Amino acid sequence: MKVEELSFRTLHTRLGDFHLITCERGLTYAAWAISPELQEFVSAHKSGPTAQAYADAAERQLTDYLSGDLQEFSLPLVVEGTSFQRAVWDALCQIPYGETWSYRDVATHIGKPLAVRAVGQANRANGIAVVIPCHRVIGSSGALVGYAGSATDIKEQLLNIERPSAIVNG
Template sequence: MNVKQHTVVDSPYGPLTLVAADGVLSGLYMTGQRHRPAEESFGERVAASEEPFPEVVRQLAAYFAGELTEFDLPLRLEGTDFQRSVWDQLVRIPYGETWSYGELAAKLGKPNASRAVGLANGKNPVGIIVPCHRVIGASGGMTGYGGGVERKVQLLAFESASRP
């Protein structure tokens, strides 16, 4: 069926557009995000109080308050099998920690695929909740981030400071 709806909520990192497909979260996009789909593809705009958004909003608020370190939300991630395997690994990166693209590739059993992992990481449709910001360059450098390197640095500093 694929009925889409979206809402926009405020965050410490600017407005976040939440997108649901058939009542399941399928997108979280920041303003100016690279690979952000066209606004027309988000479906009807609804209030953040309409399902499935209240629980997403509640968990995001707890995360930004430093009270939640792991999201527990049903997700509908649309991508290739390889992209979905990368995104499945991203949620395994512990809060406040980072992995390099090479480490992520090795955990997928594809140690020479760090570039492909980087491309898949950049196309993650549900930022923050699927924590692609926790992936850094092999040298520890803050390589690209769809939401902008400045936001990546801010998110990592926030998580590091509020680690339990």
């Protein structure tokens, strides 16, 4: 069995450390936190040129996004999840830069208007933060809820990056 090459990188941003894992197929993890076990697992794998190239591209694009110079990512994403989670994550990628949708909006968009809580759970399970823009999902009251545990300050700062064209749907 072939073991896929992996690359681990930590970006030191003004919002805090942001961790990336890439493989030879694209970006597979992007988050503000990483468990020691996951970091150890990735470190135990060989890092090859393709994974490094994707890490370089992810770092460039995230840096450009965080400085307000990029609105749309063009990275191949390697995500694993249930068909419902993948539908939610696909919907998140359809939320335009500068806009926010409620959890209900996302549920309606995927044709499951009663699945608001399940959308929240799928949003929480998103392993590629920022690139799959779960920060653009807000409570129906407009409250900034449910981002990276209780890190709504990061969610607010990400939305502020996009604020010049921000429109709230609801």
